[in-house]
Amino acid sequence: MCDEVFGENNFRNYIIVRRRVKSLNIQFADKGLNSYNIGFEYILVYSKSDAFLFKDIRMEKENIxxxxxxxxxxxxxxxxxxxxxxxxxxxxxxxxxxxxxxxxxxxxxxxxxxxxxxxxxxxxxxxxxxxxxxxxxxxxxxxxxxxxxxxxxxxxxTTSLRTSDWTDLEVSQIKKDFDIPFDNPKSTKLIKTIISSCDEEEFIVLDFFSGSSTTAHSVMESNIELGGNRKFIMVQLPEQVDEKSDAYKSGYKNICDIGKERIRRAGDKILKDNKDKEGIENLDIGFKVFRVENSNIRWENQLEEDGQIKYDLDGKNIDDIDFVPGTKDIDVVYETLLRHYGIPLTAKIEKLDFIGNRTYTI
Structure with missing residues (x-):
């Protein structure tokens, strides 16, 4: 699949990372084993083109x-x-x-x-x-x-150059940073090491199966530890949690709810732990949440001949415009940005209360 997405010529490395092994085989060891437990997992590394070069990653030597x-x-x-x-x-x-x-x-x-x-x-x-x-x-x-x-x-x-053997790092993080009910969160140390392999201070990290949003946590920590202004995009289907689970009993209805809470707590903790660090006031821990939905506006009745949006139709008041019932103004603002102006979702949007309660500036 990755060969098809990135091109097989852009494959760079297999990296192996240690996997915490449960001792399930011990009870059968005396009788013989069909196979050994798998002790590592693979990270597949691809680039978008052959122009990309890794930043060297160094690790502490055991015998200095x-x-x-x-x-x-x-x-x-x-x-x-x-x-x-x-x-x-x-x-x-x-x-x-x-x-x-x-x-x-x-x-x-x-x-x-x-x-x-x-x-x-x-x-x-x-x-x-x-x-x-x-x-x-x-x-x-x-x-x-x-x-x-x-x-x-x-x-x-005191250091040596890392190879593709990362078995000193674990895939999962056993000790959780926060009391949030989520099994087997990925290791922030592992994700931060991957981030550090890119010799840039401003880029976007996309996690398309974000789970508890370990990647977002890692990006924010990388910004304070390495400097820079990396950004993240977390994508996760709103998979429902089991009604009998601790997560559900704690008020989390789906995995996205868990991820959002993790990002909030991680940001607060980073600010608290680094309150005396120079420039901490400029660290961006904010994030916006979007979900895929149908349109908020019945667009077929809302466009001028030049493609511009027309909100005042035939002398109607804006309250009479053909919005989908239950639509919020801010939802219309974001949809307008995306569909007609190409303005990124990260744009700063302010509500101009002194003009009226339905006026926004971008």
Whole structure:
């Protein structure tokens, strides 16, 4: 299905995420098992085009190295313009990793360290004292081979680049953030990690099967943690909840009711938890709710020849216009925006009470 929607050429990755496993097989283990419990789930990653590039995602290492390491400064990519004299050696094939200017600067950095600081500081200590900004290059005496013994220093790193193995993260979140009756909510940490893979601060996140609206919660938290103004669209059929369920007894008639309450509580909690953070007053936690309905207006009687909407027909008062019974004014406003002006649903709409109780500005 995703191949048909996005094109099979735009498939990027399978990502595996850990699944919490119930120990159902234990009672049968002594007699033998037909299969092992499934311990992970797949995330299928597609792009809209080959122009999209992931932002690198880093994770904390379990065993943090205390020392840096030296590595070969030569690579086998064939770029003659990147073959230049460095510490008395010029490679005949392949290339150096950095530009000549950057490499020479790294050579000077190491010379300064050796001549002035090496007797009192390790290279790691010196690097830290220089705000972890410096790069270093050296050459091993009598170095041979394609790189002539030229090496560059890799500093100790507390993080590593994520792969497609995300089994340190769980699909579901066992401990709920709020006392809302909904089974197996997705993990906000997982959704936030997915969001962080896009190197933009303003984009729309669509969840077409939104459930308890974990995605909306995650988007708002991402905005406060990563900065930016990402927006969300949650889509969910108003599936009725079981009348015998805790959700129904708590006043939630369908899944959408649960999602809306989750978004409200999540927004309030984010503001409360970050009340002292700079710029928190600008964090947008608002949302609008729409449902698919039939038209509020009997349009066949309401249009001028040029397609403009005509509310005053044959001298009638607006109260006599052919609206569907029970229609609210604000519903007509939004329908008008969509059908005739292409104005987004996120537009700011204000009621002008000082003119009349049926006048709106957009």
């Amino acid at each position: 190295p205390q020392k840096g390491s030296w590595n070969v400064f030569w690579s086998n990519a064939d770029r003659p313009s990147m073959r230049y004299d460095l510490l008395g050696f010029t490679p005949k094939t392949g290339q150096w990793r950095w530009s000549k200017e950057k490499a020479n600067e790294a050579v000077e950095n190491y010379k300064i360290y050796e001549e002035i600081y090496s007797k009192k500081l390790t290279l790691e200590e010196y690097w830290i004292s220089q705000n972890k900004d410096l790069k270093f290059i050296r050459r091993i005496p009598n170095g041979e081979g394609k790189n002539g013994g030229v090496q560059y220093w890799i500093p100790p790193n």
